[in-house]
Amino acid sequence: MPPHPTRLVNFIFSYCTDPASLEGLQWLSCYLTTGKHMSMYYAFGTVLLLLAITAPVALAFGFGGASAARSHFAPLRWFGKAYIAIVRGIPDIAFFLFFVIALDQGFEFIRHKIKCPDWQEPVRQGNDFVICTAAKLPLGNAPQWVHESYGFALAVLTFAIVFGAFAANVLFGAMRAVPHGQLETAEAYGMSRRQTFWRILVPQMWVYALPGLSNLWMVLIKATPLLFLLGVEDIVYWARELGGSKQPQFTDYPHPDWRMWYFLALLVFxxxxxxxxxxxxxxxxxxxxxGQATAAGEAQRKAAA
Amino acid sequence: MSCWETIIDYGLRSQGIGERLLPRNDFTLCQQFTLIGSGMIWNVYFGLIALCTGFFMATAVALGKAAQSAWIRKPAEWFIFVFRGSPLFIQFFFAYFLFLSLKAQYPVFSPLTSAWAGALVVLFLNTAAYSAEIFYGALQSIPKGEIEAADAYGLSGWSRFRRVIWPTMLRLAWPAYTNEAIFLFHATTLVFFSGFPALQQRGDALYYANYFADKTFNPFIPYPILAGYFILLTLVVIGVFGLVNTRLNRHLPQERRKRLKIKPQVIR
Known part of the structure; x- marks a missing residue:
């Protein structure tokens, strides 16, 4: 490997080549476009990506949970109700911290069982979780980006499980809010249980679910900084990293402790x-x-008339 | 070492009383139960004090938001928007670093950089904003007839507020306020993960649960213990708020009394 060049940086602004000579706004514009700051701006993208993936997955989990809670098959119903109930009594942060390790160990354990069937020793030895090298996730020799993507995927799955429970709660309520007469009419027309569910209940429940789901979206936005706790290099990580005081001997842009301003920026964001x-x-x-037969729809009609 | 000795050693560890060194290896179930339970003292402390003090500020802010004058209304609206519209996690971080720089200039602020005061201030303002929104909603839905009746009795100003408006507001807001209280207690677990240092490893319940999970690499014991403690705490909160609810509704005929329904409103 060739010796690492210390100052091989792409400057956005041409005047940034000698930071020591800069003043005021010029200094700031150079400071805010250093490579590390670019990583921080990418981290905003990470947050948006997390939202874009998690929201539909959590909605799917929620739909599954709500349908399970309505099931006529008792164990499935218990599972659905338990899934919904987990959000009520226990702090969500505990779930975040729990699922990240538990999912990781779960995946590794399954791979361990498949890849190393003749392994004799127990997996838990005192304080260690021991699996064969071939079952490690990601593999020890995998490149850095695989490690990062795996961490991100675990975080997404964790978010989806926790928020799926919240969404299940909302959808379960929405399913119960659909007027019962609608379902009875469907049965009177000879629809089977499955047909009633897909053709009558599901299309009508969204209006009732929307207030809850939009509330959930707000909550999901506000939960994204918790990515930091899951070990992803997100905006909170970078704000702490970049805001801390910098000594002149380590950087071209020395400054005192600015973490307060970085977090103020996150707050505004x-x-x-x-x-x-x-x-x-x-x-x-x-x-x-x-045009819906709800109070809000009625109000709209009156306002238009 | 028997379990009783462990409880004596670690029962008040989160307050810095008892054995200094945390267990390093061969963790017993008893140690995990005791230390995580010891950490619950912090969660109860933060939740209880923030709730009791936040209640009064919430009432004031709710009245401010309902005020006619824009000079009073706008600040109240902004206060509620800022604290409800941003993540509590970021609020903690921002407040911690704000207090740090204040401390550098004025030593008076040094207590605010430790969790017991600094995090409490953030939680107090946060719960005040959330509760104010709840109380404001309740203020808006007070039946017109009750205020007209108060006017007819010649009540006005403070006595009308104290005897008619305030009790009705509380009665209408109480189910939602119960949820707020529950989730405030849950939010206290964020304190030691958000900049505020746990001095000499005196942390809250989640701090110790996380400690055990890190050391044993086994999340399946400490987190369920933590969950158990929080379910107990939630049940206590529901019980106490249920009693208050009964008292607030005692003048209503039996069938019109509303039972408390717990709806999750989750993370802030």
Whole structure:
């Protein structure tokens, strides 16, 4: 490997080549476009990616959970109800910390059973979790990006499981809010249980579910900083990293402890994000209630008349 | 070492009383139960004090948001928006570093950089904002007839508020406020993961659960213990708030009394 060049950096602005000579706004513009700051801006992308993947997956989990809780097969119903109930009494952060390790060990254990069937020793030895090298996830010699993606995937799965429980709770309530007469009518028309569920119940439940789901979206946005606890290099990580005081001998841009300002920026970012979501969700709700037989729909009709 | 000795050694460890060194290896179930339970003292402390003090500020902010004058209404709206619209986790971080830089200039602020005061301030403001929104909603849905009746009795100003508006507001808000209390207790687990240092490893329940999970690499024992403690705490909160609910509704005929229903409203 060739010796690592210390200052091989792509400058966005041409005047950034000699930071020591810069002043004021120019200094700031160079400081905010260093390679590490670029990594921080990518981390905002990570947060958005997490939201984009987690929201549909959690909705699917929630739908599964809510359907299970309505099942006529008792063990499945118990499973669904238990899944919904976990969110009620226990702090969600405990779940985040728990699932990340538990899922990791679960996957490794399954791979261990498949890949090393003639392994004799127990997996748990005192304080160690011992599996054969071939079953390690990701493999010890895997490149760095595999490790990072695996960590991110575990985080997404954890978020989806926890938020799936919340979504299941919302959807379960929405399914019960659909007027019972609708379901009875469907049965009177000779529809089977499955047909009633898919053709009558599911299309009608969304209006009732939307307030809960939009609330959940807000909650999901506000939960994204917890990625930090799951070991992903997210915006909280970078804010702590970049904000800490920097000595002149280690960096071209020395500065005192600025973590307060970095977290202020994150605070503003989240406030703006929440505000935008609120406006968009209100519009969607207004569109969906249009012509519906709900109180809000009635109010719209009266206002238009 | 018997379990009783462990309890004497570690029962108040989270307050810095008893054995200094945390167990390093051969963790027993008893040690895990005792230390995590010891950490619960912090969760109860943060939750209880933030709730009791936040209640009064929430009432004031709710009245502010319902005020006619924009000079009072706007600050109240902004206060609620800032604390409800941003993650508590980021609020903790921001507050911690804010207190650190304040401390560097004015030594008066040094207690605020430790969890017992600094995190408590954040939780107090946070629960005040969430509860204020609940109380505001309740204020808006007070039956018009009750206020008109108060006017007819010649009540006005403070006595109308104290005898009619405030009790009705509390009665209407109570089910939602119960949820708020439950999730405030859950939110206390974030304190020691968000910048505020656990001095000499005096942490809360999640701090110790996380310690055991890290050391034993086995999440299946400490986290369920923590979950058990929190379910107990949640049941106590529901019980106490249920008693208050009964008292607030005691003038209503039996069938019109609302039972408390617990709806999760989750992370902040």
């Amino acid at each position: 989240y406030l703006a994000f929440t505000k935008v979501s609120e406006v968009v969700l209100d519009r969607i709700m207004a569109r969906l209630t249009h």
